[in-house]
Amino acid sequence: MADDTKPLLTPVAEDKLTHLEQTKGKQESNSRRPFYVPPRNLHGNIDQQEQVTQEASAMNSRIQYYSKLTTTHKTLVPPDHVIPAEEEIYVYSPLGSALQLESSTDGFGKNPSIVTIFSIWNTMMGTSILSLPWALKEAGFTLGIILLILMNLLMLYCCYRVLKSRHTVAHIDTSNWEFPEVCKYYFGSFGQWSSLLFSLISLFGAMIVYWVLMSNFLFNTGKFIYNYVHNITEVGHVLSTNGSSKEFRLSFPHMTGVLALAFFIHNCVITLLKNNQHQENNVRDLSIAYLLVGLTYMYVAVMTFAAFPSPALSKECIEPNFLDNLPSSDIMAFVSRVFLLFQMTTVYPLLGYLIRVQLLGQLFGKVYPSFLHVFILNVVVVCSGVLVAKFYPNIGGIIRYSGATCGLAFVFVYPSLIHMMSLHRRGQLSWPSAIFHSSLIVLGVANLIAQFVI
Numbered sequence: 001m002a003d004d005t006k007p008l009l010t011p012v013a014e015d016k017l018t019h020l021e022q023t024k025g026k027q028e029s030n031s032r033r034p035f036y037v038p039p040r041n042l043h044g045n046i047d048q049q050e051q052v053t054q055e056a057s058a059m060n061s062r063i064q065y066y067s068k069l070t071t072t073h074k075t076l077v078p079p080d081h082v083i084p085a086e087e088e089i090y091v092y093s094p095l096g097s098a099l100q101l102e103s104s105t106d107g108f109g110k111n112p113s114i115v116t117i118f119s120i121w122n123t124m125m126g127t128s129i130l131s132l133p134w135a136l137k138e139a140g141f142t143l144g145i146i147l148l149i150l151m152n153l154l155m156l157y158c159c160y161r162v163l164k165s166r167h168t169v170a171h172i173d174t175s176n177w178e179f180p181e182v183c184k185y186y187f188g189s190f191g192q193w194s195s196l197l198f199s200l201i202s203l204f205g206a207m208i209v210y211w212v213l214m215s216n217f218l219f220n221t222g223k224f225i226y227n228y229v230h231n232i233t234e235v236g237h238v239l240s241t242n243g244s245s246k247e248f249r250l251s252f253p254h255m256t257g258v259l260a261l262a263f264f265i266h267n268c269v270i271t272l273l274k275n276n277q278h279q280e281n282n283v284r285d286l287s288i289a290y291l292l293v294g295l296t297y298m299y300v301a302v303m304t305f306a307a308f309p310s311p312a313l314s315k316e317c318i319e320p321n322f323l324d325n326l327p328s329s330d331i332m333a334f335v336s337r338v339f340l341l342f343q344m345t346t347v348y349p350l351l352g353y354l355i356r357v358q359l360l361g362q363l364f365g366k367v368y369p370s371f372l373h374v375f376i377l378n379v380v381v382v383c384s385g386v387l388v389a390k391f392y393p394n395i396g397g398i399i400r401y402s403g404a405t406c407g408l409a410f411v412f413v414y415p416s417l418i419h420m421m422s423l424h425r426r427g428q429l430s431w432p433s434a435i436f437h438s439s440l441i442v443l444g445v446a447n448l449i450a451q452f453v454i
Contacts, residue, residue, distance in 0.1 A: 113285050116276045120265060120289035123272065125296060127209050127344075128262035128403075131396040132297055133304035133322045135259070137315050138396075139252035141305065147255050148301065152294040155263035156287060158440070161415035162266045163273060163282060168422035178270055179410070186418050196362055198409035199267050200355060204381070205402025207351045210344045211385025212393050216321065217341040223328040233329070253450035254400055260447065261403025262297060263290070266410040320396030352381060404448040412444025
């Protein structure tokens with residue numbers, strides 16, 4: 001019973017002599033306190049005064065008290081006011097030094113600009129790069145280069161509008177919002193479900209393209225191994241010797257559809273830039289990333305198109321997957337297909353998980369409602385990929401259809417409408433701005449219709 005009368009908080013010594021005796025007699029225990037950090041071991045510390053305060057000592061006693069209550073019951077979990085503030089948290093090393101954590105209450109990460117730029121660059125580039133030489137051929141060499149530059153600038157501007165869309169919402173904390181939440185704010189449940197639909201279309205199209213490519217790469221890899229084992233020499237076939245390269249072609253919408261997906265990052269640009277260390281540089285870093293992606297696409301498309309063996313072969317022979325123009329016996333093509341097959345095999349389940357999270361999470365409120373739900377969804381996705389790989393293995397067509405469809409909502413319609421609605425509510429919408437952004441919506445609709453007409 002005598003122990004029950006002891007206070008939970010360890011009293012702080014008022015006399016200097018008593019304090020020194022306690023410090024001398026309990027150096028080992030003080031070094032273990034979460035709030036005691038010797039000044040000589042505190043990184044970045046220039047103040048050589050004692051680091052232990054009365055508040056820290058009291059809170060240390062509370063934490064020690066709660067740590068003795070080993071239980072899984074939630075009623076004995078330390079309350080929030082006992083947990084140290086972020087500026088009072090230290091990371092300890094076995095050598096006795098401590099590093100004070102910087103506060104992250106602003107909600108942003110600490111990635112430098114170079115990391116952010118490369119993250120956007122790496123995320124944006126995908127399987128579309130395999131179809132760019134074919135798309136350049138469909139548009140014509142000169143017109144294709146012009147379209148690539150214009151689409152790069154247009155997609156960058158629309159991505160900028162997506163990035164700034166959260167700031168158009170007044171009197172609400174939008175620091176954790178993504179673009180679908182902004183669409184829900186402006187368009188209600190229709191904006192939420194339509195944005196979900198178009199996001200699923202982009203993911204579903206990517207999974208179909210991945211399945212077609214994995215089937216193609218696996219077939220050609222097996223063919224290479226079989227021919228090598230049985231010492232079979234593959235004879236190249238000349239597909240065509242007629243035709244000439246045209247500078248401008250009426251089938252140019254094929255390239256705009258492919259580029260709509262090649263430059264598409266609008267559904268996750270807010271997440272990527274939220275972790276940027278210097279938020280004031282978001283627009284600059286986004287512009288640099290788009291520039292690097294554009295230069296990469298330009299190099300691959302132009303060099304592959306220019307290096308194609310014409311006039312021995314017509315430019316019309318360029319396949320939607322330009323690796324198909326290389327024979328299965330080519331060793332470099334074999335290595336490329338093996339690595340791409342490995343990459344897509346690892347990424348394909350991740351895309352399936354994203355579809356399951358977005359679709360089942362919205363419909364049933366759970367990511368994993370039951371085994372039956374997940375099994376049916378996986379069967380539908382895989383069977384769709386098998387059927388397309390069997391009857392329509394044209395990745396150029398799949399990419400341009402899915403790119404024009406999801407680009408209609410995330411690139412052209414929603415960013416322009418949100419920007420015009422926010423300006424109209426503030427009374428700042430001008431006729432030139434309305435005409436320009438309305439033209440973007442018309443371009444998005446025309447781009448989608450042209451994929452099915454031309």
